[in-house]
Amino acid sequence: MISEAQFQKELELIISNGIREDIGPGDYSSLACIPFEAKGKAKLLVKDEGIIAGVEFAKMIFKSVDENLVVETFINDGSKVKYGDVVFHVSGSSQSILKAERLVLNSMQRMSAIATKTNNFAQLLEGTKTKILDTRKTTPGFRACEKWAVKIGGGENHRFALYDMIMLKDNHNDFAGGISKAIEKTKAFLTENNLDLKIIVEARSLDEIKEILQNEGIFRILIDNFNFEDTKTAVALIGDKCQTESSGNINEKTIRQYAECGVDYISSGALTHSVYNMDLSLKAL
Template structure:
């Protein structure tokens, strides 16, 4: 599900950034009565996410533009697939083309890599989750794309959940002190996650009452030890630069969750183009 109030705000900001006062090229060249039929084409194989967002771009520019979507969110498409057709004002199509493509390309790239991660560990009982390493201003869309691809979301922002990280622990003077202070000032409905770098830190976090423990940059041997100690007591999350090549072995340690910043922070956009194929009226 998407919060369309927030999505519309992203689109309006994107249009203001791209068009500013007016589209000098389109406004001079294209008559306001001109209508066209265009199609959106996948130029490589991948998982589609964000068609509904791209559609909204054109609807905001002109409510009479008709977007026919040919595939479903989360569908894997092949090169050459026409994923949507756009019919209506030529000016609106050209005004919105770049923003619509930027968003759907980015979101589909995230969905594609998320599907790849999911499929690699589909037979192992582990969740692959994203992080807050998202493009500023686009987090709601990028985390949505992760879910479309089949992975899961970590906390949305700093207000949503507690995660006591190494710098918090250093600043306050220890894991137990941090957890005690958090729990004394926190609603009972919110879980407490703590980042640790050692087995000793894990034991301290468990004893202090953590609900979730993030194993930061631990090697596989220590992760296995952590699972033996923490199983049934806390949720265990592996984190820290885990590559796709390391995914299976990390999952086999028995951790519950693996967080992967690469799902959003270093994604290649899926190659999608928009082509005007027919002038309906000029």
């Protein structure tokens, strides 16, 4: 996984790009009718229900827009919210509050939706050893926030990007001439480049799992698109030789059954690519 410093840098890039995109040369609507010296106060109002996420990120946005804005928090990230709840108040320059408004709302609405969906999955896994993972199926330019939201919702992060973990999927294996060749070439590459990265290998059949197990140094096997019985067989074959992860068309109706097959992790792209934004508003007080 990437370092905390790298993660913070990603968040800063999201904010700077969001401000550039939304404000550009100036918020002319506010400049036209709000005096520079005007002071104001607004509340973050919940018009939905679920798990709130993005409160701390909103604070970062407000500080980036205007370090003199003051945020008074009433509900923290990861808390359950309902219609009518007020998450925080923000006070200071009226122009600054309006500049930050859309970026704060867009970010928190999506992060809260992701945290809510993740929390639903995590609750379905309660009582098993299985943990829910996200994927790289994220919104371009917003990945750090979406992965943060997964953690707020009770999930765990998979690799952040292509550079912090090796993941040999079907195309890698096919282009490399087979699973064992892909693994062999990968190990040589890591040694030659003095890289210490974990290796995950995708398996599409029980025979492929048997082939993967003939190779040393595999961190996790991705059991992809297996049915329940074959997943149980795969877990038994793998034993404690490495970690196990199930993926592929797993939803709220099937996730518990896959967990009961004994896998360590279940990864789901739906956590980030199939959510409906939580309804939030920033209203003047």
